[in-house]
Amino acid sequence: MFRRVRNVLAELTKKVSEVVSYRELTEEDFERVFSEIGVKLIEGDVAYDVVEELREVLKKELVGIKVSRFRASASKEVVARIKEGLLELLERGLCSKDLVRLVSEGPKPYVVVFLGVNGVGKTTTIAKVAYSLKGRGFKVVMVAADTFRAGAQEQLRLHAERLGVPFIMGKYGADPAAVAKDGVIYAEKHGIDAVLIDTAGRMHTDSNLVDELRKVVRVVKPNLKVLVLDALTGNDAVQQSVWFDRAVGVDVVILTKLDADAGGGSALSVILAIGKPIMYVGVGQRYSDLLIYRPNEILNKLLSQ
Ligand SMILES: Nc1nc2c(ncn2[C@@H]2O[C@H](COP(=O)(O)OP(=O)(O)OP(=O)(O)O)[C@@H](O)[C@H]2O)c(=O)[nH]1
Numbered sequence: 064m065f066r067r068v069r070n071v072l073a074e075l076t077k078k079v080s081e082v083v084s085y086r087e088l089t090e091e092d093f094e095r096v097f098s099e100i101g102v103k104l105i106e107g108d109v110a111y112d113v114v115e116e117l118r119e120v121l122k123k124e125l126v127g128i129k130v131s132r133f134r135a136s137a138s139k140e141v142v143a144r145i146k147e148g149l150l151e152l153l154e155r156g157l158c159s160k161d162l163v164r165l166v167s168e169g170p171k172p173y174v175v176v177f178l179g180v181n182g183v184g185k186t187t188t189i190a191k192v193a194y195s196l197k198g199r200g201f202k203v204v205m206v207a208a209d210t211f212r213a214g215a216q217e218q219l220r221l222h223a224e225r226l227g228v229p230f231i232m233g234k235y236g237a238d239p240a241a242v243a244k245d246g247v248i249y250a251e252k253h254g255i256d257a258v259l260i261d262t263a264g265r266m267h268t269d270s271n272l273v274d275e276l277r278k279v280v281r282v283v284k285p286n287l288k289v290l291v292l293d294a295l296t297g298n299d300a301v302q303q304s305v306w307f308d309r310a311v312g313v314d315v316v317i318l319t320k321l322d323a324d325a326g327g328g329s330a331l332s333v334i335l336a337i338g339k340p341i342m343y344v345g346v347g348q349r350y351s352d353l354l355i356y357r358p359n360e361i362l363n364k365l366l367s368q
Pocket residue numbers: 179180181182183184185186187188212215263264265319320321322323344345346347348352
């Protein structure tokens with residue numbers, strides 16, 4: 064995980080340390096070293112804008128340091144500064160409350176709509192969220208408002224059965240907003256704490272999808288709109304985020320498949336460029352592979368040797 068970006072950051076540390084072990088790092092030194100690093104980051108799928116942001120933040124941290132002012136060794140100090148800069152960027156994605164907290168504090172039932180294009184991991188993520196909420200003692204209902212793709216409802220149903228959670232679906236081709244509303248009505252009748260609504264995962268360029276999603280949102284008035292993004296899609300995930308935000312508004316993001324991005328460039332780009340709070344990250348296919356987004360943990364993966 065994150066191997067390629069990690070290697071590039073290790074190279075940056077080494078080159079900066081070489082300079083600061085005998086003199087102060089100047090802006091020219093920094094630019095010279097970073098121009099090589101920047102190219103490698105771009106080759107490793109880090110978006111150009113993100114590389115530029117890294118350049119600014121790291122410049123601010125590194126220019127002017129000289130080790131004689133510090134007791135620790137040069138590279139230790141350089142790593143600490145790089146950490147500081149990266150943390151500042153990664154913390155922009157912090158989400159103040161996770162879903163367990165929102166459900167426990169929010170109205171009952173707490174209604175969550177999951178959005179996202181095909182195959183990003185919506186259905187799997189809903190199952191993981193249901194598992195987590197159930198484990199904390201909440202009653203959950205899963206709702207298949209994806210009445211479009213053959214197999215989509217059965218997939219969610221299978222998870223619901225495995226998890227022992229009630230499940231609501233409609234006929235194929237039925238109005239997704241009506242199915243979603245059925246889920247909310249069921250929850251109100253049965254004292255359910257959280258309604259998790261799965262929506263159709265078509266390409267975001269499909270114009271019918273906007274109308275369909277807007278209707279779902281208008282009819283069920285969700286307490287939270289979660290956009291599921293696949294960390295492997297890099298720049299495209301950023302476009303998707305803009306699109307869904309315009310269409311229906313996005314409150315938080317769940318970033319899936321972090322475990323599958325061996326290089327780390329794509330995931331890092333998405334984390335730094337979407338400009339939305341990241342509630343959870345998906346790190347595998349098991350129900351327990353959903354973690355709260357913690358910038359420090361990402362940072363450790365980026366900088367571990
Ligand atoms: N490695 C890994 N795989 C994941 C993760 N989340 C989801 N997947 C896999 O991604 C694939 C697609 O997941 P789905 O949950 O079906 O995606 P979806 O968004 O519901 O897809 P559609 O219903 O077609 O729109 C499945 O094979 C999942 O097991 C994750 O965090 N890590």
